[in-house]
Every structure is written in structure tokens, then in C-alpha cells.
Amino acid sequence: MSEHGPQPVERHLPTQEARDLLTLVREVIAREITPHASTQEAEGTFPRDLFRLLSQSGLLALPYSEEFGGGEQPYEVYLQVLEELAAARLTVGLGVSVHTLACHALAHHGTKEQRTEHLAAMLTGGTLGAYCLSEPTSGSDAASLRARAVRDGDDWVLNGTKAWITHGGIADFYTVLARTGPDGPRGITAFLVPSDAEGLSAAVPERKMGMNGSPTAQVHLDDVRVPDERRVGEEGQGFTIAMDALESGRLGIAACAVGVAQAALDLGLAYTAERQQFGRPLADFQGLRFMLADMATQIEAGRALYLAAARLRDAGEPFSQQAAMAKLFCTDAAMRVTTDTVQLLGGYGYTTDFPAERYMREAKVLQIVEGTNQVQRMVIARHLAGSPGR
Structure with a gap:
């Protein structure tokens, strides 16, 4: 059985421009990312030319101001693009998220002169x-x-x-x-x-x-x-700038985690529909159907959580607590979903013939980067109960 690309997720986007953007993203994924993902990951190949293409297409600039070449898209849209990219290949989705993080300080805290001189090249000039x-x-x-x-x-x-x-x-x-x-x-x-x-x-x-x-x-x-x-x-002011960037970056990691989990679920659904045991598809067995139902529920919950946090950000409201919750929940969910996908595939899930084991290994790092999940719990608790010894 060949690798299955992610199945289209039904998305409720706020504008026609956003819907057109998603169509473009899916075309790039189908043409440039999915056919090479497993091979390039196995070989350890970084797709530098692809990132130049993403830059020239405006896909490295989505949440930033049009004045400097950005797409001026709300985070609600940008994060769903990240999710789609990560579902196709986490190296790409996470790479876009990290690039966005690296641009954040200048875009939000730089002077007008600094942004005029540097930001356009950072967003659409092919740089990383x-x-x-x-x-x-x-x-x-x-x-x-x-x-x-x-x-x-x-x-x-x-x-x-x-x-x-x-x-x-x-x-x-x-x-x-x-x-x-x-x-x-x-x-x-x-x-x-x-x-x-x-x-x-x-x-x-x-x-x-x-x-x-x-x-x-x-x-x-x-x-x-x-x-x-x-x-x-x-x-x-650097620490304040860094934490400001990380609040938004945590939403990027949450979206990437949901993308990896969605790709794993899609693989699990395809495999259990095709694989026959005891004269019927694996998907007919209640125990496995319940696993699939739990996996899908965790993905939908994670997606709803990161989108709720994104909408707070877009509205100019505080979102630090919700960003930490989204990062925590979505990455933990991705770990569970990818582990269950390996289990669904049985022995095949433990081989490199299928991407299930890759999804599982990739999900693990998302619980660590941009603030471990233990740090996220500290952030959430601080919002709820204040600092210890207050």
C-alpha cells in the first residue's frame, strides 16, 4: 500500500480570498510536497528550493502587513495553512512557523526604517x-x-x-x-x-x-x-519581544500538531478500510472503530482550541493562556493519535514502508519545542492561580 496524502479537511474560512489561498496551498502541496515527503525525510533532505517558491508565492508572509509584502491574513487563516502544510510534511509546516517566528521581532517591534530596509526581503525575497x-x-x-x-x-x-x-x-x-x-x-x-x-x-x-x-x-x-x-x-526589551513572539509561535506549533495528527488519522482510516482480517475490513471491528472515533475527536477538539485562540489574537484580545492551552493539548493529542495509528497498522506501523512511524517520531518533538508542555502547564496555572507565593 502506498503512502496516503492528507484528505481535504472541510474548512470554514472568513473570506473568498482565504478560500482561494487554501486552493493555492493545496495545489502546491499536491505538486511539490506530498510526492517527495517520505523520500526526502528518509534522506534528510531540506527542500530549500521549495521554501524559495513558498516565499515568492507569499506563503512565508501570510500574517504580516501588505505594506511590506505580507499577505495581511488573520491568524485564523494563517494557522489553517500551516496545518495543511504540516499534514503533508512537518519539515515544511514547522519551517514556515519558525520563519514567521524569526520575522516577528522586526515586524512588530522594529522601527519604520528597519522594516522598510529589511522586512520585504525577509517576507517575499526568497530568504529564510x-x-x-x-x-x-x-x-x-x-x-x-x-x-x-x-x-x-x-x-x-x-x-x-x-x-x-x-x-x-x-x-x-x-x-x-x-x-x-x-x-x-x-x-x-x-x-x-x-x-x-x-x-x-x-x-x-x-x-x-x-x-x-x-x-x-x-x-x-x-x-x-x-x-x-x-x-x-x-x-x-529583548525578553519581552521574545515572549511576545513565542505566544504566537505556540499557536503555529499547535496547528502543525493537528496537521500531523490529521495525516496519521487519514492513514489509519485508509489502512483499516483496505486491510482484511477474518474475512472483513479492519474498520468493521468495533474496537478499532472506537479508536478511530477517539482520534478524530481529539483532532477536532485541538483544531477548535487553536482557532479559538487565533480569533482572540485577531481581535486584539489577550491570548497567552489560550495559546499555551492549544500548544499543550494539540501536541499531546498528536502524540496519542500517531501512537494509535502505529497500533492500528500493527507490524506494518513499525516499518518504514508506511509513514505512521514517521508521524509518531515527528509528533514527539512538538511536545518539546517552543516551550515544553511542562512549561505550558506553568503558564496556564499562572494565569489561573497567579504566581506561587503571591
Whole structure:
């Protein structure tokens, strides 16, 4: 049996423009992504030319202002595009989400002059971004980062190591958070660093459980000189900028998780409809039908949760708690759904002849990136009950 692409999900989009956009996305997926997904993931191939195509088609710029080449689409629409891309191949969906995250600081906190000079190229110029917050000793405790930027005349000199950087070594620009002041969140500043800056280098990519096509690497900063014109926001505002970006980025991860889960369910439905045991399709057995029903319910619940959070964001309302809930629920659901898909396929689910095992390995990382699910629980609890010892 061959790999089954995701079945079209019935979507209720707010405008005809959004419906036309989804049609374009599905055409790109059918032509450029689905036919190569399994092979390229097995070979560890990053589809750089595809990302140039996505950029030129405006699909790396969807939630940003038309003034700078963006699509000015609401998050409600952008996230559903992400879901479709991730269902076809997580390397692509997550890559788009990370690029959007990398553009966020400049788009929302940069000066008009900075946006005029840099943002159009970042959104539609064929370039690819990376987001540099985590470090070897600073993951969940992001405020304890050690990479430092020291003022030298009209420049800043950056030193340190960033870790777990998606697109590390292949990005065209890096949004880097570095310490410019005392310990703690108020001593951090954001910088936009070009990939060709002298002293910037990337380590050999990490060897990961899944997402072999998406390079994740440490990025080294050795006396990297950046002009003050590339400082984003005020000195000491970097942590606030980073957390602002991550709130939106968590919705991207939630949408990607639902996409992976949907692809796994589609595979499980196709397999159990075709596979015969005891003279009838597996899908006729009540135990398996109940599994499929539970999987579908978790996917629909996750989709509703991330869309509800997106609509709050689009309305300009606070959405931090809902973003954490969406990231938590959708990624946990993706882990359950993909694990159940492997079980539905039995021995075949454990082989690389089917993408079920790939979906399961990919789902795992979504519980970790952009704030582990334990961190999401801390965020949610803080909203509900305040900080401990208040």
C-alpha cells in the first residue's frame, strides 16, 4: 500500500480570498510536497528550493502587513495553512512557523526604517529565517541566557552559543537574543544578524529522532559585529519581544500538531478500510472503530482550541493562556493519535514502508519545542492561580 496524502479537511474560512489561498496551498502541496515527503525525510533532505517558491508565492508572509509584502491574513487563516502544510510534511509546516517566528521581532517591534530596509526581503525575497533564543544551558529558563552583546561605538559585538536552532546553518538571517545588561529578563536585547556576518558559524546538525530533513544546529557567535541599526527594540526589551513572539509561535506549533495528527488519522482510516482480517475490513471491528472515533475527536477538539485562540489574537484580545492551552493539548493529542495509528497498522506501523512511524517520531518533538508542555502547564496555572507565593 502506498503512502496516503492528507484528505481535504472541510474548512470554514472568513473570506473568498482565504478560500482561494487554501486552493493555492493545496495545489502546491499536491505538486511539490506530498510526492517527495517520505523520500526526502528518509534522506534528510531540506527542500530549500521549495521554501524559495513558498516565499515568492507569499506563503512565508501570510500574517504580516501588505505594506511590506505580507499577505495581511488573520491568524485564523494563517494557522489553517500551516496545518495543511504540516499534514503533508512537518519539515515544511514547522519551517514556515519558525520563519514567521524569526520575522516577528522586526515586524512588530522594529522601527519604520528597519522594516522598510529589511522586512520585504525577509517576507517575499526568497530568504529564510531562524530564531535564536535557547542555549546549551538555557532552555526552559530562557531569562538565564549567557550569550552577550557588548557595545563598541556604533556597533555591538556578540559572543556565545545558541542551541537547538531550526534552520541553523542554512538560514539567511537570525533573530538573536543576547544579554546586554544584568542577569534576568531585563538585561536581554534582540538583534537581527545576517548569516554572512563574520564570526557567525553553525555546528554539525543534531542527529534527531525525527524531522531528519529539518536541520537543527548550534549557532556560534565569535566576535560577531552588528551595527546598532540592527538592534530590534530598546536595550533590555529583548525578553519581552521574545515572549511576545513565542505566544504566537505556540499557536503555529499547535496547528502543525493537528496537521500531523490529521495525516496519521487519514492513514489509519485508509489502512483499516483496505486491510482484511477474518474475512472483513479492519474498520468493521468495533474496537478499532472506537479508536478511530477517539482520534478524530481529539483532532477536532485541538483544531477548535487553536482557532479559538487565533480569533482572540485577531481581535486584539489577550491570548497567552489560550495559546499555551492549544500548544499543550494539540501536541499531546498528536502524540496519542500517531501512537494509535502505529497500533492500528500493527507490524506494518513499525516499518518504514508506511509513514505512521514517521508521524509518531515527528509528533514527539512538538511536545518539546517552543516551550515544553511542562512549561505550558506553568503558564496556564499562572494565569489561573497567579504566581506561587503571591
